[in-house]
Amino acid sequence: METCTIKSKDREAFIDVTSRIQEIITASGMQTGTCVLHVPHTTAAITVNEGADPSVASDILAYLAERVPHRGPYRHGEGNSDAHIKSTLVGVSQVLPVERGKLVLGTWQSIFFCEFDGPRSRRLHVQLVSHGEALGK
Amino acid sequence: METCTIKSKDREAFIDVTSRIQEIITASGMQTGTCVLHVPHTTAAITVNEGADPSVASDILAYLAERVPHRGPYRHGEGNSDAHIKSTLVGVSQVLPVERGKLVLGTWQSIFFCEFDGPRSRRLHVQLVSHGEALGK
Amino acid sequence: METCTIKSKDREAFIDVTSRIQEIITASGMQTGTCVLHVPHTTAAITVNEGADPSVASDILAYLAERVPHRGPYRHGEGNSDAHIKSTLVGVSQVLPVERGKLVLGTWQSIFFCEFDGPRSRRLHVQLVSHGEALGK
Numbered sequence: 304m305e306t307c308t309i310k311s312k313d314r315e316a317f318i319d320v321t322s323r324i325q326e327i328i329t330a331s332g333m334q335t336g337t338c339v340l341h342v343p344h345t346t347a348a349i350t351v352n353e354g355a356d357p358s359v360a361s362d363i364l365a366y367l368a369e370r371v372p373h374r375g376p377y378r379h380g381e382g383n384s385d386a387h388i389k390s391t392l393v394g395v396s397q398v399l400p401v402e403r404g405k406l407v408l409g410t411w412q413s414i415f416f417c418e419f420d421g422p423r424s425r426r427l428h429v430q431l432v433s434h435g436e437a438l439g440k
Numbered sequence: 441m442e443t444c445t446i447k448s449k450d451r452e453a454f455i456d457v458t459s460r461i462q463e464i465i466t467a468s469g470m471q472t473g474t475c476v477l478h479v480p481h482t483t484a485a486i487t488v489n490e491g492a493d494p495s496v497a498s499d500i501l502a503y504l505a506e507r508v509p510h511r512g513p514y515r516h517g518e519g520n521s522d523a524h525i526k527s528t529l530v531g532v533s534q535v536l537p538v539e540r541g542k543l544v545l546g547t548w549q550s551i552f553f554c555e556f557d558g559p560r561s562r563r564l565h566v567q568l569v570s571h572g573e574a575l576g577k
Numbered sequence: 578m579e580t581c582t583i584k585s586k587d588r589e590a591f592i593d594v595t596s597r598i599q600e601i602i603t604a605s606g607m608q609t610g611t612c613v614l615h616v617p618h619t620t621a622a623i624t625v626n627e628g629a630d631p632s633v634a635s636d637i638l639a640y641l642a643e644r645v646p647h648r649g650p651y652r653h654g655e656g657n658s659d660a661h662i663k664s665t666l667v668g669v670s671q672v673l674p675v676e677r678g679k680l681v682l683g684t685w686q687s688i689f690f691c692e693f694d695g696p697r698s699r700r701l702h703v704q705l706v707s708h709g710e711a712l713g714k
Contacts, residue, residue, distance in 0.1 A: 337476055341673060343683030343686060345633070352528050356516055362521040362525065363525050380630075381630075384633065387626055390626060391624045391637050391667060392667070393528060393529070412480060428674055432708060489661055495654070496619070499653050499661065499662065502652075503645065503649075507644070529666060530665060531668060535613055
């Protein structure tokens, strides 16, 4: 398992990590397998969405900010309950196929680390499961 | 990895793909393993929910339509920001166990391809990870 | 694949299942691998979030209860459409890495079975995929 460090500059941000994950796959030499991504934080998440137009990520962030208010009638005293809620709504893991040494992603898909309570230094776990010949297709 | 083609007839739809995925598993001969489903699109998703009563799918779609409005104060210029937001909320991948050659699903569970910006022809990737004897339980 | 039984006492609850899943991993002897969790129900879910302060789970439940009302203009006649919607928003599967025989979780992360239509007796499937030497990293 590899671990990436992700640095955010703002409280909320979508950070494109596609090329970093692909570099880990390329370095491993794995041709066919599964890539498990796990965010070991409770106020961040990971998603796959459009990377070509940055307005898509900003629309998603703006939607979440409006619908999950930063200040609300929350009981958790740290002032970041909104970030915990967003983490559960978006999710902290992603599983993606790898074929011929490349992440299988659609034309417009990028992988985004979602920061909801930054700025901070965060980690992203990347676990590669190579499908050996014994594993079949 | 296999790829299914999914055709939608409306802008928004839940399309039950359970039997098509089971057919791929059956054809592979895999008995014990994991089934990774990945939607290579940014305005669609995949979920598992009740398939017996179609009202459940229509209630989920109606909820999402009400809470993620089609027209809103979005920056992305293609008029489908709602579909991108729904894709991130629902998610583009699912991972399911396979035992004795069958998808492990609850009595009421079906797998739905979620179209949020159709009608279109879409793809769904199905990656089977067979657990050989060397892989243990 | 192992199956845990989860008993809920209320209609809605987050039940910490981390130690039960770790016990299954420990009993299996698996050192390096992937843990696939699957909820075979359509009105429950599974998430990973903060376990240290129980206010976090109650804030997430309160948020979902407010934003996905129990009584609404739903078509499904069983009075639990809210629970089906929450199940799709949170998701019924999680995939986590295992290293040195331990679940890879962040300092504050716990795994929660999410009951949205209890009280009931529920099941949680735990599938372990051991990465044998042939599988590489």
